[in-house]
Amino acid sequence: MRTIKLYITCSEELALDKNVIGNLVRQLNTVNNPKGISIELWDCEDYDLSDAVQSDMFVALFHKEADKLSFDGVEKANEAYSTKKSPKVFIYFKDLGEGETTEEELTRFKQHLCDELGHFVNRYFSEDSIKFSILMQVMQVEGTEKAKIEESKVVLGEEIIADLTAIPFAEKNESYREILSSIESVENEIIQLQSIQNVTPNDVLGALIQQKKIDRERLIKQLEKKGADLMDTASAIASMSNTVSSKRLRQAIEYFEQGENEKAKFLLDPKIIADELAHNVSMVSVYNNAASNNINELRLRIKLDTSEKAPGWLSLCISNFETILRYTKGNPQWESIYIDTMTQYIFFLTQNNQIDRISDRFEKFVDFFRMKTLEHKQYCGKFANFLVNYGWYYYKTYYYGKAERLYSEALAVYDEMEWKSQSAKAGKHAEITRQLANIYFKQNFIKKADKTYKQAMSTYADLTKIDGIYFKGLYETILSHI
Numbered sequence: 001m002r003t004i005k006l007y008i009t010c011s012e013e014l015a016l017d018k019n020v021i022g023n024l025v026r027q028l029n030t031v032n033n034p035k036g037i038s039i040e041l042w043d044c045e046d047y048d049l050s051d052a053v054q055s056d057m058f059v060a061l062f063h064k065e066a067d068k069l070s071f072d073g074v075e076k077a078n079e080a081y082s083t084k085k086s087p088k089v090f091i092y093f094k095d096l097g098e099g100e101t102t103e104e105e106l107t108r109f110k111q112h113l114c115d116e117l118g119h120f121v122n123r124y125f126s127e128d129s130i131k132f133s134i135l136m137q138v139m140q141v142e143g144t145e146k147a148k149i150e151e152s153k154v155v156l157g158e159e160i161i162a163d164l165t166a167i168p169f170a171e172k173n174e175s176y177r178e179i180l181s182s183i184e185s186v187e188n189e190i191i192q193l194q195s196i197q198n199v200t201p202n203d204v205l206g207a208l209i210q211q212k213k214i215d216r217e218r219l220i221k222q223l224e225k226k227g228a229d230l231m232d233t234a235s236a237i238a239s240m241s242n243t244v245s246s247k248r249l250r251q252a253i254e255y256f257e258q259g260e261n262e263k264a265k266f267l268l269d270p271k272i273i274a275d276e277l278a279h280n281v282s283m284v285s286v287y288n289n290a291a292s293n294n295i296n297e298l299r300l301r302i303k304l305d306t307s308e309k310a311p312g313w314l315s316l317c318i319s320n321f322e323t324i325l326r327y328t329k330g331n332p333q334w335e336s337i338y339i340d341t342m343t344q345y346i347f348f349l350t351q352n353n354q355i356d357r358i359s360d361r362f363e364k365f366v367d368f369f370r371m372k373t374l375e376h377k378q379y380c381g382k383f384a385n386f387l388v389n390y391g392w393y394y395y396k397t398y399y400y401g402k403a404e405r406l407y408s409e410a411l412a413v414y415d416e417m418e419w420k421s422q423s424a425k426a427g428k429h430a431e432i433t434r435q436l437a438n439i440y441f442k443q444n445f446i447k448k449a450d451k452t453y454k455q456a457m458s459t460y461a462d463l464t465k466i467d468g469i470y471f472k473g474l475y476e477t478i479l480s481h482i
Helices: 012-035 068-084 104-116 127-138 174-199 203-240 247-257 261-268 270-308 313-328 332-351 361-375 377-396 400-416 422-442 446-460 468-479
Strands: 002-010 037-043 057-062 088-094 121-124 148-150 153-156 159-163
Touching: 002 012, 002 068, 012 037, 012 057, 012 127, 012 153, 012 159, 057 068, 057 104, 057 127, 068 088, 088 127, 104 121, 121 127, 127 153, 127 159, 127 203, 148 203, 174 203, 203 247, 203 261, 247 261, 261 270, 270 313, 270 332, 313 332, 332 361, 332 377, 361 377, 377 400, 377 422, 400 422, 422 446
Parallel strands: 002 037, 002 057, 057 088, 088 121
Antiparallel strands: 148 153, 153 159
16 A cells, blocks of 8 residues: 655644545545555644654645744755655645734745745635645645546545635636536526426427436536636646746736636646747857856956955955855856855855854755765865865864864765875875864863874875975974873
């Protein structure tokens, strides 16, 4: 039996909606269990956040109240998805009723999701709409039963999941409403004719009633066809709406929820997207070449200003560093430039006593760089250099424990690298070992510093490029404190 683990979190105000999803899961299992698929519901009341990141689908519901547990769950699930592409994260905000307002903290969190993370945020309006949306996501899993439309009902197997007329994209769709209205008119006519037939039966009336029933069946087929068309659009949106949003998708959803299905389908049409891509790709090379030239010009300007140190040079260099980082971050084409610039920037800031500008983004960059190094071994040297530069920052700010951790990791990375020159490797090893000894010395671990300096000096004994006199002086300084 294949198990799909669905974790759900929400505040107490949405407990009923959470129960609705629980009932939906039971319906889904009734249909999918015979196919060898089971959906396991993990309620936040019974499972903690460490379980959330082990799920396959993470669902968070919000309405008016801020809920820290759900906030934390979304952050952790997003972090897990960024590294292992699981769980898929689905965030829902229930529409406010008349006179209802959202707590300020929840409003800020929603802005954080949309503006900073670029995360896709779903809306829902009723029990039918949340059930339909979750159903669409589950149907993306290969092997699950696919829903169909019977009259105006969304049906899965023998289970009625939702009423399309209670979901805005169908309720507001003019064509769908017209067909529904026509069906209602025909049914009323049939009832009226049947009441007359019951009083005064005749063949002509009977034939008319039969024709009206045929008309009703034809309209029902039209309704089901239109409903299936709407379902196709909903499925396309569901397949594109995991985690990251886009302007095109947001616009398509807005059209869809307003009942403008044809406009939504146009935006999501693969041919239309492909045509736009072809046009944009034709322009990319032009823009990328120009942008690459601009980036190189800024890098050269930093070197020049650092060398000449004209009035205002420091602020100008910092501004240029930040500009390069802003435009290269997240762009695969310039990933190497982004990594090099971050490495140079932290060295520059530390070298020029701009310690207060080194924020926690460098700590996050370490995690990003470490992951990239695991994917691409050619980044090992750059990663080790960054660790050394970052370690120096901690050394300068007296965080010796953190400095030691970074220098030690740099040593480990250098050891794993393939070196063309063993003397170059030995030189790097001795340089970092000597710095580690200095860290131990600063913490008054004299014997440990002595042992580590001896290791560095032993390596340098065979190297001619390093100033051996300098290292001998450091070693003698330590000996004088023992």
